Amino acid sequence: xxxxxxxAKRAVNRKDMTKWQWTLREMKNNKxxxxxxxxxxxxxxxxxxxxxxxxxxxxxxxxxxLEAPNLIWFDNYIRLFLDDDIFLLAVKNTLVFxxxxxxxxxLLSLVLAWFINELPPKIRAIMTLIFYAPxxxxxVYLVWTYIFSADAHGLLNGTxxxxxxxxxxxxxxxxxxxxxxxxxxxxxxxxxxTSFLTFIAGFQVVDRSLYEAAAVDGVKNRWQELWFxxxxxxxxxxxxxxxxxxTQSFGFGAVITGLVGFPSxxxxxxxxMHHLEDYGNTRFEMGYASTIAVVLFFLMxxxxxxxxxxxxxxxK
Amino acid sequence: MAKLHIRKSNHAMxxxxxxxxxxxxxxxxxxxxxxxxxxxxxxxxxKPLDELWQYPPRxxxxxxxxxxxxxxxxxxxxxxxxxxxxxFNTAFVSILxxxxxxxxxxxxxxxxAKMKFPGKNxxxxxxxxxxxxxxxxxxxxxxFTMSVLHLIDTYWARIIPACATSMGLYLMKQFMETSxxxxxxxxxxxxxxxxxxxxxxIAMPMVxxxxxxxxxxxxxxxxxxxxTIYIYTEQFKSFNYAIQQIVTGxxxxxxxxxxxxxxxxxxxxxxxxxxxxNIIETMSTSGMKD
Numbered sequence: 115x116x117x118x119x120x121x122a123k124r125a126v127n128r129k130d131m132t133k134w135q136w137t138l139r140e141m142k143n144n145k146x147x148x149x150x151x152x153x154x155x156x157x158x159x160x161x162x163x164x165x166x167x168x169x170x171x172x173x174x175x176x177x178x179x180l181e182a183p184n185l186i187w188f189d190n191y192i193r194l195f196l197d198d199d200i201f202l203l204a205v206k207n208t209l210v211f212x213x214x215x216x217x218x219x220x221l222l223s224l225v226l227a228w229f230i231n232e233l234p235p236k237i238r239a240i241m242t243l244i245f246y247a248p249x250x251x252x253x254v255y256l257v258w259t260y261i262f263s264a265d266a267h268g269l270l271n272g273t274x275x276x277x278x279x280x281x282x283x284x285x286x287x288x289x290x291x292x293x294x295x296x297x298x299x300x301x302x303x304x305x306x307x308t309s310f311l312t313f314i315a316g317f318q319v320v321d322r323s324l325y326e327a328a329a330v331d332g333v334k335n336r337w338q339e340l341w342f343x344x345x346x347x348x349x350x351x352x353x354x355x356x357x358x359x360x361t362q363s364f365g366f367g368a369v370i371t372g373l374v375g376f377p378s379x380x381x382x383x384x385x386x387m388h389h390l391e392d393y394g395n396t397r398f399e400m401g402y403a404s405t406i407a408v409v410l411f412f413l414m415x416x417x418x419x420x421x422x423x424x425x426x427x428x429x430k
Numbered sequence: 431m432a433k434l435h436i437r438k439s440n441h442a443m444x445x446x447x448x449x450x451x452x453x454x455x456x457x458x459x460x461x462x463x464x465x466x467x468x469x470x471x472x473x474x475x476x477k478p479l480d481e482l483w484q485y486p487p488r489x490x491x492x493x494x495x496x497x498x499x500x501x502x503x504x505x506x507x508x509x510x511x512x513x514x515x516x517x518f519n520t521a522f523v524s525i526l527x528x529x530x531x532x533x534x535x536x537x538x539x540x541x542x543a544k545m546k547f548p549g550k551n552x553x554x555x556x557x558x559x560x561x562x563x564x565x566x567x568x569x570x571x572x573x574f575t576m577s578v579l580h581l582i583d584t585y586w587a588r589i590i591p592a593c594a595t596s597m598g599l600y601l602m603k604q605f606m607e608t609s610x611x612x613x614x615x616x617x618x619x620x621x622x623x624x625x626x627x628x629x630x631x632i633a634m635p636m637v638x639x640x641x642x643x644x645x646x647x648x649x650x651x652x653x654x655x656x657x658t659i660y661i662y663t664e665q666f667k668s669f670n671y672a673i674q675q676i677v678t679g680x681x682x683x684x685x686x687x688x689x690x691x692x693x694x695x696x697x698x699x700x701x702x703x704x705x706x707x708n709i710i711e712t713m714s715t716s717g718m719k720d
Contacts, residue, residue: 137548144547146625154538155553157594162560165571172571179574226460229453232445239706241457243699244465250702251695252654252670257471260684269470269487276486303464308597308713315713325444335444350717357561357718365564387566394570395659403570411567418562 166411172404179398190405200381201389201406207294208364208385212417214298216363219305220356226306227313228340242314249307255369258300262286262373287374290382297373297383301366309355309362316351320344349425356425360418364410367391386410471695474688475499482685498685502693505676505686511664513672520669523588524652530593531648532641539602540629544615554603558718560596573659587660588668592652598644601716605640606633608715639708646705650698670694 131139141148173190175183194201230241248254261269264285271283286292324343325333333339345352367387374383377392390410394403466489474482476494506513541547542554572591573582581587610633618628634641656670673694677687702709 140548144545147541147545147547150537150541150626150629151553154534154594154599157534157590158557158560158596158599160575161572161591161594162568162596163556164575165568166563168571168574169567172574179577222460226457229457232450232453233457241461242706242710243703244461244468246702247468247695247699248464250650250654250698251468252691252698253656253674254468254471254691254695256687256691257467257474260474260688261467261470266485267483267487269489272485272487303467306464311709311713312716315710316717318710319714329444333444335446336449339444348717350719351714354716354718361562361564365566367566387564390566390570394573400570400574407567407570411563414563414567415559 169404169407169411172401173408175401177400177404179400183401186401190402193402194405194409200384201386203381204384204386204389207381207383208387208413210294211298211301211366211383211385212360212363215301215305215366216360216417218298218302219363220309220359222302223306223310223355223359224313224352227310227317228344230314231317232336242311245306246310248304249310253372255300255304256372258296258303259287259373262292262296264288288379290380293374293378293383297366297370300373301363301369304366304369305359305362307358307362309358312351312355312358313348316348316355317344320347353422353425356421357418360421361414364414386413468695471688471691475685475692477685479685498689499693501683502673502677502686502689505683506673509672509676511672513669515665516667516669516672519585519666520653520655523585523592523655523668524649526585527589527592527652528645528648530589531595531598532644534593535595535598535602535644536634536637536641537629539599539606540633542599543603543606544610544612544633545625557596557599561600569659576660581660583661583663583666585666588652588655588658592648595648597647601643601647601712602637602640604715604717605637605712609640610636639711642705642708643712646698646701646709649701653697654694 172183174185174187176186176189177183226245230238230245233241263269263271264283264287266272266275266283268283268286270286271280274280275283284292286296320343324347325339328339328343333342364387367385370378370383370385371388376388378384378388386406386409390403390406393399393406397403470489473489473491475498476496477491478493478495478497481488481492542550576582576587581590615628615632618632619625623631654670655668656674657667661667673690677683677690
């Protein structure tokens with residue numbers, strides 16, 4: 115049936131229908147759409163939406179995977195915030211870690227993509243690969259354990275001792291003074307991922323004629339070009355990049371564990387992600403783990419919403 | 431790596447020489463920070479034992495050898511579950527999961543991008559919101575869901591969740607919206623083609639860059655997947671998990687460890703090199719409206 119006659123029919127009929135009847139009719143007319151979406155959304159709801167709902171429910175229970183859950187209301191939350199010192203430490207570490215790696219990775223991605231965009235196409239492709247490679251290479255971050263190795267054979271210790279800067283090797287990955295800065299450095303090293311690619315692509319699609327027009331209007335240098343033309347033009351990419359960077363900054367648990375082990379010395383790099391895995395995978399305290407998951411969930415979504423509000427003001 | 435030069439630019443206005451030099455210096459410094467550890471991994475894998483343990487340590491390799499790779503392969507052939515089994519596991523899961531994700535995401539994305547029906551906006555909004563939380567949040571509860579569905583300790587525990595990623599649907603939908611002209615679809619519908627045919631024969635060939643991107647993103651995740659709580663039988667575990675297990679056996683295996691990292695990283699990097707221009711094209715449409 116052609117679109118035009120269909121719309122005409124709808125327009126006539128809609129007046130005689132209630133909202134529900136009309137919606138139902140529309141749904142019937144578009145059976146194919148629901149058929150096409152069904153496989154994706156069935157899986158998506160089961161493994162992405164349902165777990166969030168289940169977590170909220172389990173967080174009010176003492177579920178342990180073996181016995182039926184008992185409703186204990188806010189006991190888990192009270193225990194988490196008042197009796198669990200390690201959790202509070204994890205919250206602090208997570209906030210420190212995420213507030214540096216999130217914005218850090220975002221700014222690094224944006225600035226480097228901008229600079230790379232100034233290069234000729236072939237070199238641009240090579241530089242993109244160099245910056246993107248660490249984020250897709252699985253556990254390549256373990257190379258940093260050779261670099262920061264605690265004995266004289268470690269690259270950094272050995273070199274510094276050879277130069278006479280230190281006399282005994284420093285146990286970088288065991289010393290609580292060094293661990294946090296090092297895991298942040300390595301996380302940043304692996305963090306030029308999806309948002310970086312988005313910016314690389316974003317810079318390339320800016321309409322070239324805008325720059326010419328701007329030059330006529332008195333834009334004098336590349337900084338002004340960036341601020342007045344490129345960034346406002348790239349706003350959608352910047353928003354998407356922000357979501358990616360924030361979500362990623364809460365997902366570096368494996369990198370931290372790979373470098374300093376679990377649990378980290380004195381829990382100095384213990385994050386909410388680790389706390390969650392500890393109670394969920396090791397102790398199978400599903401109720402308590404769900405409570406941690408709920409807190410983490412709201413932390414992630416909350417910071418996303420906050421940052422989107424701030425970014426929404428750029429160029430307005 | 432970038433070398434200093436006066437650029438032949440695509441828009442030469444408003445460019446000072448000083449700025450060009452500054453940009454190249456910054457790129458050189460960060461390029462070194464990103465590239466040197468990658469290079470060091472490769473060099474470590476080529477070092478003979480005495481160079482791995484010499485003092486002072488050297489960055490470069492003097493007498494490159496393939497011994498570490500040989501050690502790795504002999505360790506592999508001695509494992510009690512044959513290594514071909516781990517390779518099969520990863521290949522099977524990666525191929526099926528990637529195929530499912532491309533198919534299901536494209537089908538749903540087509541409906542969301544090019545059809546009108548009740549519930550459309552809500553369904554897309556949920557996916558956008560789900561981009562905002564990391565899968566660590568859902569992993570524990572999914573253990574419960576999977577045990578109810580009897581998926582624990584089967585390949586399906588890895589494959590099925592990989593078949594519907596919010597990232598896949600999001601990228602595909604954004605790309606279809608910009609790259610598939612509605613007029614073309616309209617004229618096909620007027621010619622009497624069914625919606626399924628329009629999707630499969632007209633829209634799908636037009637979004638090749640997007641499905642190549644999905645293939646790369648999905649494949650790299652499944653390829654790099656290591657230990658998971660959903661699988662405990664040794665015969666079902668992944669290649670990455672197994673290769674890590676055999677190289678963590680003591681410091682004497684450091685060279686073999688580096689060799690295994692090199693093998694693991696070459697595959698996703700190679701795939702990215704082949705598809706880079708398609709991925710950049712897809713990402714250019716990934717923008718988010720506020």
